[in-house]
Amino acid sequence: MTDLTKMTLSDALDGLEAKTFSSVEITEAFISAIEGANSSLNAYVVQTPEKALEMAKASDERRARGEAGILDGAPLGIKDLFCTEGVRTTACSHILGEFTPTYESTVTANLWREGAVMLGKLNMDEFAMGSSNETSYYGNVVNPWRRNGGNAELTPGGSSGGSASAVAADLCLAATASDTGGSIRQPAAFTGTVGIKPTYGRASRYGMVAFASSLDQAGPIAKSVKDAAIMLNVMCSHDNKDSTSLNAEQPDWTKSVGKPVKGMKIGIPKEYRVDGMPEDIEKLWQQGIDWLKAAGCEIVDVSLPHTKYALPAYYIVAPAEASSNLARYDGMRYGVRQDGQDLNDVYSNTRAQGFGAEVRRRLMIGTYVLSAGYYDAYYLKAQKVRTKILQDFQTVFEEVDALLTPTCPSAAFALGERHDDPIAMYLNDVFTVTANLAGLPGISVPVSLDNNGLPLGLQVIGKALDEASCFQVAAELETASGFSSKPSAWWG
Amino acid sequence: MTDRTPYILEGETGDWEVVMGLEVHAQVASQAKLFSGAPTAFGADPNCNVSLVDAALPGMLPVINKGCVEQAVKTGLGLNAQVNLWSRFDRKNYFYPDLPQGYQISQFQFPIIGEGEIEVESDDGYSFTVGIERLHLEQDAGKSIHDLDPSSTYVDLNRSGVALMEIVSKPHIRSPQEAAAYVKKLRAILIALETCDGDMEKGNLRADVNVSVCRPGGYDKFRETGDFSHLGTRCELKNMNSYRFIQQAIEYEANRQIELIESGKGVDQETRLFDTTTGETRSMRSKEDAHDYRYFPDPDLLPLELQQDWVDQIRVNLPELPDQKKERFISDYGLTPYDAGVLAADYEKADYFEAVAKGRDGKMAVNWVANELFGRLNKEDLEIGDSPVSAVHLGELLDLIKSGDISGKIAKTVFDKVWNGEGAPAEIVEKDGLKQVSDTGAIEKIVDDIIAANPSQVEQVQAQKAEGHAKPKALGWFVGQVMKASQGKANPQAVNEILKAKLDL
Numbered sequence: 001m002t003d004l005t006k007m008t009l010s011d012a013l014d015g016l017e018a019k020t021f022s023s024v025e026i027t028e029a030f031i032s033a034i035e036g037a038n039s040s041l042n043a044y045v046v047q048t049p050e051k052a053l054e055m056a057k058a059s060d061e062r063r064a065r066g067e068a069g070i071l072d073g074a075p076l077g078i079k080d081l082f083c084t085e086g087v088r089t090t091a092c093s094h095i096l097g098e099f100t101p102t103y104e105s106t107v108t109a110n111l112w113r114e115g116a117v118m119l120g121k122l123n124m125d126e127f128a129m130g131s132s133n134e135t136s137y138y139g140n141v142v143n144p145w146r147r148n149g150g151n152a153e154l155t156p157g158g159s160s161g162g163s164a165s166a167v168a169a170d171l172c173l174a175a176t177a178s179d180t181g182g183s184i185r186q187p188a189a190f191t192g193t194v195g196i197k198p199t200y201g202r203a204s205r206y207g208m209v210a211f212a213s214s215l216d217q218a219g220p221i222a223k224s225v226k227d228a229a230i231m232l233n234v235m236c237s238h239d240n241k242d243s244t245s246l247n248a249e250q251p252d253w254t255k256s257v258g259k260p261v262k263g264m265k266i267g268i269p270k271e272y273r274v275d276g277m278p279e280d281i282e283k284l285w286q287q288g289i290d291w292l293k294a295a296g297c298e299i300v301d302v303s304l305p306h307t308k309y310a311l312p313a314y315y316i317v318a319p320a321e322a323s324s325n326l327a328r329y330d331g332m333r334y335g336v337r338q339d340g341q342d343l344n345d346v347y348s349n350t351r352a353q354g355f356g357a358e359v360r361r362r363l364m365i366g367t368y369v370l371s372a373g374y375y376d377a378y379y380l381k382a383q384k385v386r387t388k389i390l391q392d393f394q395t396v397f398e399e400v401d402a403l404l405t406p407t408c409p410s411a412a413f414a415l416g417e418r419h420d421d422p423i424a425m426y427l428n429d430v431f432t433v434t435a436n437l438a439g440l441p442g443i444s445v446p447v448s449l450d451n452n453g454l455p456l457g458l459q460v461i462g463k464a465l466d467e468a469s470c471f472q473v474a475a476e477l478e479t480a481s482g483f484s485s486k487p488s489a490w491w492g
Numbered sequence: 493m494t495d496r497t498p499y500i501l502e503g504e505t506g507d508w509e510v511v512m513g514l515e516v517h518a519q520v521a522s523q524a525k526l527f528s529g530a531p532t533a534f535g536a537d538p539n540c541n542v543s544l545v546d547a548a549l550p551g552m553l554p555v556i557n558k559g560c561v562e563q564a565v566k567t568g569l570g571l572n573a574q575v576n577l578w579s580r581f582d583r584k585n586y587f588y589p590d591l592p593q594g595y596q597i598s599q600f601q602f603p604i605i606g607e608g609e610i611e612v613e614s615d616d617g618y619s620f621t622v623g624i625e626r627l628h629l630e631q632d633a634g635k636s637i638h639d640l641d642p643s644s645t646y647v648d649l650n651r652s653g654v655a656l657m658e659i660v661s662k663p664h665i666r667s668p669q670e671a672a673a674y675v676k677k678l679r680a681i682l683i684a685l686e687t688c689d690g691d692m693e694k695g696n697l698r699a700d701v702n703v704s705v706c707r708p709g710g711y712d713k714f715r716e717t718g719d720f721s722h723l724g725t726r727c728e729l730k731n732m733n734s735y736r737f738i739q740q741a742i743e744y745e746a747n748r749q750i751e752l753i754e755s756g757k758g759v760d761q762e763t764r765l766f767d768t769t770t771g772e773t774r775s776m777r778s779k780e781d782a783h784d785y786r787y788f789p790d791p792d793l794l795p796l797e798l799q800q801d802w803v804d805q806i807r808v809n810l811p812e813l814p815d816q817k818k819e820r821f822i823s824d825y826g827l828t829p830y831d832a833g834v835l836a837a838d839y840e841k842a843d844y845f846e847a848v849a850k851g852r853d854g855k856m857a858v859n860w861v862a863n864e865l866f867g868r869l870n871k872e873d874l875e876i877g878d879s880p881v882s883a884v885h886l887g888e889l890l891d892l893i894k895s896g897d898i899s900g901k902i903a904k905t906v907f908d909k910v911w912n913g914e915g916a917p918a919e920i921v922e923k924d925g926l927k928q929v930s931d932t933g934a935i936e937k938i939v940d941d942i943i944a945a946n947p948s949q950v951e952q953v954q955a956q957k958a959e960g961h962a963k964p965k966a967l968g969w970f971v972g973q974v975m976k977a978s979q980g981k982a983n984p985q986a987v988n989e990i991l992k993a994k995l996d997l
Contacts, residue, residue: 082551083550083551089550091550096550099550101549101550101551102544103544103549105551205551205553205792206551206552206553207551207552208551209550209551210550210551210792212791213791213792214791240555241553241555242553242555243553243554243555243556243792243793243794244791244792244793244794320788321791323585323786324583324585324594324595324786324788326594327585327587327593327594327595328548328550328592328593328594330587330589330594332589332592332647333547333548333549333592334549343589347587367786370585370786370787370788371784371786372784372786375786375787375788379788
C-alpha cells in the first residue's frame, strides 16, 4: 500500500469512498507520522491520537451505513486558535495555561459535522502575532524545507506555521489556519502549500481566539488548490453567533478548479514591485504572468496607489484591536494568574509573565494608538487609509477579474534571523495585509523553487465574495507550473 | 400653580445657585442580556445567569438583542427625542475584575437616541422643562463583593452584560427637589413604557448627578451662550438610588463647593460618592486619576441601522405616557393641570385615582384622593400600594355622599373608620347609624323643639333680619344646634330650608 499520508485530501476522500483503505488506517498512518516527526518539526502542540482513532472508527461506521459526510474520515490538523471542546486551546500563549474549552468553534464544528477527524492542535505564533512562528510559548515550528545543501533550520512562516509545516510534511491531509495580515498565505508560500483567506465574513469567528476582529479570517492550508476548495466549502458558513458573518450565497468552489481562465482579465499592480525585491521573486511573478497569458488571460497593468500605506495602517489597526481583545486575559476567570500585593500588581504580574515579548509589544502599541490625544492621529487616520485601500481595489476591480502578485517578498528565512528586528519581520506581510484591510479573498499557490531550492508562492487577490476566481486562477497556475516538489524527509 | 423660583444658597460672600445635569442608568426590561442569551432574572444564585459571552471566554462574540434595541427606541420616543437610524457601539476599555471583557460595550460617539425633552412637575407646584442630551445602550458590569472576606473580593457576574440605558440630561435642573422630581418623572415614563421596572432599591434605576454652583445669573448666561464655564466646576456624584439620597447629596455637595470657593481653594473636578451614613460626599477619583478609556468602535459588531418603518410602528403602539394621561385627566375629569400632573406622574396613584373617578365627579374624586388619602398616607409614611383604603371603598364613599346618604363631614368619619379596618363604607354607615336624616318630619320636630326652647335666639334672628341682613348670623347657630341634636345626621340642606321657613326668613 502507498504511504497514505502523502495523498492529497481529494485523493484520500476518493480512497475512503472506494474503501481502498479505512479512516482508521489513514488515521493510524498520520498518528505514527506525527510521532516520528513532531520532535523535529514541533508542528503539533497537542496530539489527540485517541480522539482521532475514536472519530475515525465512527467515520468508518458512518461510511459503512452510507451516511458519510463531505470530509468523512479525513484526518486534519487544527490551528490552536480554534476552540475545541475538551481539547486544550491556548492560542500558544502561556496566559491561557491549560485552558480547555467547553465549546466548539463554528469552523471546527462544521468540519466535524462533515465527518473530519482531528489529529491535534497545531502550533502558531502566540495569539497569531508573528510571521515566523517564533513567538509561540511552545517553541518555534521548523519548516520541513531546507536550503539546497544546507541544514539551517528555516521558519515555516507565521502565524499558521504549525498548519503549514504539518501539511508540507504530510502530518495531516489539510489544516485549518487563520489570517489577520497574511498568516495563511505567507506560511503556505514558505512551505510549498496552498492557503486561502476568504472574504471577511465568509468563515465564522465564533470560537476562534480573537487577535484583530476586523481582520481575522479563518481559511485552510492544503496540499492542492482543489483540496483548499474542499476545505473552504466546509469551513465557511453563515453564523448567527458572529455579527460580522456574511449571509451570502456560497458556491461550490471545487467547481472553479480546472475551469478555463481564457478571457479573464488579470491585473498586475505596479506598487507590489518593491525596492530590494529578490530577483527570484521578480522572475516568478513574470513567469506567472506568462503562464496566465498563455492560458488566454488578458494582462492589465493597474495601480493601487495607497498600497505603501497599508503596512503602517495594518500595524496600527491590528494592535489597537488586539489591545482590547486581549484585555480579557486578566487571570481572573481562567488561565494562569500570578499573585501580587494588590489588584494592579496581580494584573501586571499576570500579563507580564503570561504574554510573550511580541504580544506585549503589540499590546503597548495598540494601547498607545488608542490613547486620548493620539487616537485621531493614529487609529482614525489608519481607518481612513483602510477606506482608501478598499477604494483602490474597487476601482481596479471595475476593470479586472483578479490581481496577481507575489505572496511574499522573500522565501523562507532562517529561524532567529529576523527575531530581533520587528520591522524586518513586519515587512513579510507587505503583499498580504492589503487583502485583510480590504476584506478581500486572497490565495497563495506554490509555483516554483528559488535558487536555494525553497518554494515560492504567487498570490491571487479576488473581488469581495469572488473566491471562485481566486481558485480558478490559482488552479491554472498550479497546472501550468506543474509544481509538485516536496521537501525531502530529513525528520524522523 | 406657582412659579419656578431660584433655589438660593447663602454663602459668606453672597448668594449662590446650583446647577445640575443627571445621568440616569435604567436597566432595560428584557428577558435576555444586551449581547448574550443569558437571562436577566433578579435573585438568581451568584454567577448562574452567566453565558460564555458574559464571562468573556476566548473566541466569544457579542450579538445584539433586538428586544433591547426596541426598548431603547420606545424610551426615546417617550422622551420626545430624536431616534438615530444609524448608531454604533464602541468599546470603553478598563480593567476591573467585574468587567470580564476588559471593556464595556457602550455607545460613545453615536448614540441610538439624540436630543429630547420632558416636562417635570415639582413638588412645589410648578412645572419645568428638562432637555435630554442623549440616550445610549450599554452593558452593565458584574458586582464586586468586598465584605464577604477580609482578604478577598468576590465577583458575581449575573449582572454582567445586562442592558442599560444611560439617559443624560442637559444641565437644566436647579434644585435638589427638582433633581428628585426629574428622576421621578423619568421613572414614571419608563414604567408607563414598560422599558424599565424602575426598581431603585434593586439598583435598576440609579442616577449620577453632576453638580456645580454659580452666582445668580450664571445659569442664564449659560443658557444664552451655551458656555459651560458660566456654571462653575462640576463634581459627579455617583450611583444614587433614592430620591432622598439624591437631595441630601446635592445639598451637601453644593454647600461643600461654596465653602471651597469662598475659602479661595476652588473646586476640583472629580467623581464623588455619597456616604448615606454620614450624609457627606467623599472623593472617589480626581480628574487626573480618570481612566483613559480608549474608546473605539467595537469591531465585533456592525453599526446599528434601524428602519424608519420599524420606528414608526413602535411609535404607533406606544402606551399612554404620563403627559398624555395628564391631558386626559384635565379634559375628562376637569382636574387642574397641577393635580393632573401629580397624579399622572405616578402610575399607581393615577390608576388609583382613575378607579375612584371613573363614572363619578372628577373634582370630588381628586379632592378625596389627593387631599384626604395622599395626605393621610404621607402623614403615616405609607405608599399608595399600602393604602388601607382601597379605591373601591373610596369610590363607594363618594357614592354615599353623592346620593345624600351621608354629608361630607360624616364621610370623613367614615373614611377614618375604613382606614382603621372597620369595614366597607356602606357597612359602617349602616352599622353605626350614620345615615343622613332627610326626613323633613323628623327634622321639623327637632327644629320646633329648638325654636321653642330658645326664644332669645329667635328674637336675635328677627332683629338681624329687620336690620336688612339676608342671612342673619344667628341662623348659623340654629343650624349648629339642629345638627348637634341629630348627631350630625340631618341633611344640612334640609335643615337650612326648614329653619328659614319656620323663622320666616
